[in-house]
Amino acid sequence: MYTLGMSCYYHDSAAALLKDGHVIAAVEEERFSRKKFDDGFPKMAIDWCLKESNISPDQLNSISFYDKPVLKFERLLDNYIAVAPKGLYSFLDTIPKWLHKRLWIKNEIKNHLKGFKGEIIFPEHHMSHAAHTFYTSPFTEAAILTVDGVGEWTTTSFGTAKNNTIQLTNDIRWPHSLGLFYSAFTYFLGFKVNEGEYKLMGLSAYGKPKYYDLIMDNLIDVKNDGSIHLNMKYFAFTHDKVMTNDKFSELFGVKPRKHDSKAEQIHYDIGASAQLVLEEILLKMVNHIHNKTKMSNLCVGGGVALNGVANYRILKEGPFENIHIPPSPGDGGSAVGCAQYLYYVYHNQKRVIESNHSVAIRENVYVGPSYSDDDIRQFLDSKNIQFEKFDRQQLLEKTAKLISDENIVGWYQGKMEWGPRALGNRSILADPRSDTMKDTLNEKIKHRESFRPFAPSILEEYTSEYFDIDIPSPYMLIVAKVKQPEKIPAVTHVDGTGRLQTVSAESNSLYYDLISEFYKITGIPVLINTSMNVMGEPIVNTLEQAYQMIVKTDMDCIVMGNNLIFSGGG
Ligand SMILES: [Fe+2]
The missing domain is CATH 3.90.870.20 (Carbamoyltransferase, C-terminal domain)
Incomplete structure (x- = not known):
């Protein structure tokens, strides 16, 4: 059975083709378009997947898109109403894109894949993250934690997975997002949101977390179970193109760093503080999930799982015996994740775990274009x-x-x-x-x-x-x-x-x-x-x-x- 997965229209567009649940071709659109983090419809990636596997669209059983565009649109509208009149410019920029294109993704897929007659499904954004991490893991059962900026409404979810099923039982919702909290600091310290988060992680090693208390006292309320509430008086991402506002700058006593200006010690220290807050919250989350599930394995997914420093702390200080992070935890990776969800959950197919996980690693990773x-x-x-x-x-x-x-x-x-x-x-x-x-x-x-x-x-x-x-x-x-x-x-x-x-x-x-x-x-x-x-x-x-x-x-x-x-x- 051939199943195709795709992600696009946010960042890191990608396509992936699975045969009987195994990834046989997967690639990000940027590798063809040469536009880094390309978010457009992944037409070249899709075409390559089919050509590489020598199949035509009519041979595809079904297709999965990595989130639910209608729910996402609903969240955008809801948000603009809540913040009006503040978000007018952002509204005028964003809404036409949705009305003209993004809401019609099903048509776009059908137009591109002429001859395809199967079903197209839209699993929830965090379910696609969850599927990518669980189905690339060596575990028959695991607790699941997914953390990113935002999907439709969810910004963090947790649950459990067993054999071929996944159940996400709890979530944290927009605008209270650990991913966007970190992205706000990414922006404030002079890097591009959705791209520069790993630079912030690298920079934070040069600083001391001097602003940890300041952040915890003002910007974010954290409960013992790791649930969070952002103080939206300091953030602008609900209504503006920028992530933080003047109040945020006043709190730290500096303006947002320009990307071409020199990083000073204060930037390193703010970075170290944001990184520490992120780690402490993630540790609270995994402790809570362990208490609730009593499982020994944890699969982490979503863009925040790209933070290798935090992953190490979860591994060293967290309560789980084993943790797994997939090869591509972010939205690009969800092209594989949503196709895995389609095959295992939607089509209810049996999951066979490769006994030698090193072989599974090879099959999870080396699936892109090659030359003889x-x-x-x-x-x-x-x-x-x-x-x-x-x-x-x-x-x-x-x-x-x-x-x-x-x-x-x-x-x-x-x-x-x-x-x-x-x-x-x-x-x-x-x-x-x-x-x-x-x-x-x-x-x-x-x-x-x-x-x-x-x-x-x-x-x-x-x-x-x-x-x-x-x-x-x-x-x-x-x-x-x-x-x-x-x-x-x-x-x-x-x-x-x-x-x-x-x-x-x-x-x-x-x-x-x-x-x-x-x-x-x-x-x-x-x-x-x-x-x-x-x-x-x-x-x-x-x-x-x-x-x-x-x-x-x-x-x-x-x-x-x-x-x-x-x-x-x-
Ligand atoms: Fe995501």
């Missing part, structure tokens, strides 16, 4: 690009040596990753042992804010030697304490942590073998892994985009399949 060896060869020949071809073992040895000699190496292999992170197939790799490598990477390629750390990939079996963590972190969504920072300074953040990806032979054998070769040379089972993109653009998709990395940046070389291409070799 012939395609790569033809591309290189057509462009007269000089390259050296190696067999597998030679390639691994040569690449590991290049990295250990402090070259910055592009690694373009197999299928593109699902989700926001490059996990060893569309990655830029470098040596983590060097103190200066972070600056070199920033100067030569990434040009990003100095407070943002680079992430490590580590052979799974060495994880607890280097990090204070005893579970795999295959999707790079947990930030753990580094145990031996002196050995891997380039991936150790200022607060002594690293946002690690654990790699096993089953989850990605080529990447695992490459790190193993690096380990043989250096004694360090870790590489720097950063996504292959130039600043402001999505991760590379095509061969041309990958090749342009050594044209446009100072990357030293790129490995495409079995072929090594040096910068200047064109």
Whole structure:
């Protein structure tokens, strides 16, 4: 049975195709449109999923859209009435988009997928998040927590899941949102909402949570069960394009930081305070959920689950024995989530859990576009690009040596990753042992804010030697304490942590073998892994985009399949 899922019209549009519940193709629209965080109808992503799987629309059994647009529209109208006349400009901007397009998504889907005759369903937004986290987990039963900005009305939900069923029993509703609380600080500290939250997380490591009490006393009321109530006198997001108002600025004694102005200590301290508040609330929530459910497994979903620092605290200090975070907890990931809901819950299909979770990790992640060896060869020949071809073992040895000699190496292999992170197939790799490598990477390629750390990939079996963590972190969504920072300074953040990806032979054998070769040379089972993109653009998709990395940046070389291409070799 083929089921298609899609998400769009908020941010991170995406499409995913499942065959009998297994993801066989999934990709974000931005990878084709080259518009970062593209929120448009995911037509190229849908077309690619069908082409990749060699099926036509009439072969699709059913389609799932990741939320209920009518309920969302109802919330928008309700909100504008409640805040009127304040939200007039926002109203005039937003409502036509809904009336002309978003409410008619069903027609748009049918127009795009001519020949499709099946049913289209619209699960609730948080149900799609819940489905993505539960059905990518190794658990037969689990408590569920989803936290984001907002779906239709819900901003946080919890419940339980067992076999193929999910029940979300409790929620917190708009405008009281932990995600939007964090996004308000993201905006206030000079970053883009829905995009810059991870920058705020990185920046917060440089500060002290001096404003924790100020925030708790004024901005947010938190109950022992983790339920929250925002003091809307300080927030503007219900009626304006900005997130916070003058009262919010007065509270902290500074104006919102402009994105191009220098971050000062006060910004770091405000960031650290917001981060701590977020973590403390999440801990209250998971304690409450544990009390209520008495379960040992927890699946977390929604955009807030991208906060790896908070995930680590839930893991270390929370009451659950096991936690799971899916490869793509945000709205993009819901394209898979809503299709999983459609297959398992709506169609009531039996769930079979892969006994080796590393295999499930591979199947959850490496499901995007790829190019064959012939395609790569033809591309290189057509462009007269000089390259050296190696067999597998030679390639691994040569690449590991290049990295250990402090070259910055592009690694373009197999299928593109699902989700926001490059996990060893569309990655830029470098040596983590060097103190200066972070600056070199920033100067030569990434040009990003100095407070943002680079992430490590580590052979799974060495994880607890280097990090204070005893579970795999295959999707790079947990930030753990580094145990031996002196050995891997380039991936150790200022607060002594690293946002690690654990790699096993089953989850990605080529990447695992490459790190193993690096380990043989250096004694360090870790590489720097950063996504292959130039600043402001999505991760590379095509061969041309990958090749342009050594044209446009100072990357030293790129490995495409079995072929090594040096910068200047064109
Ligand atoms: Fe969401």
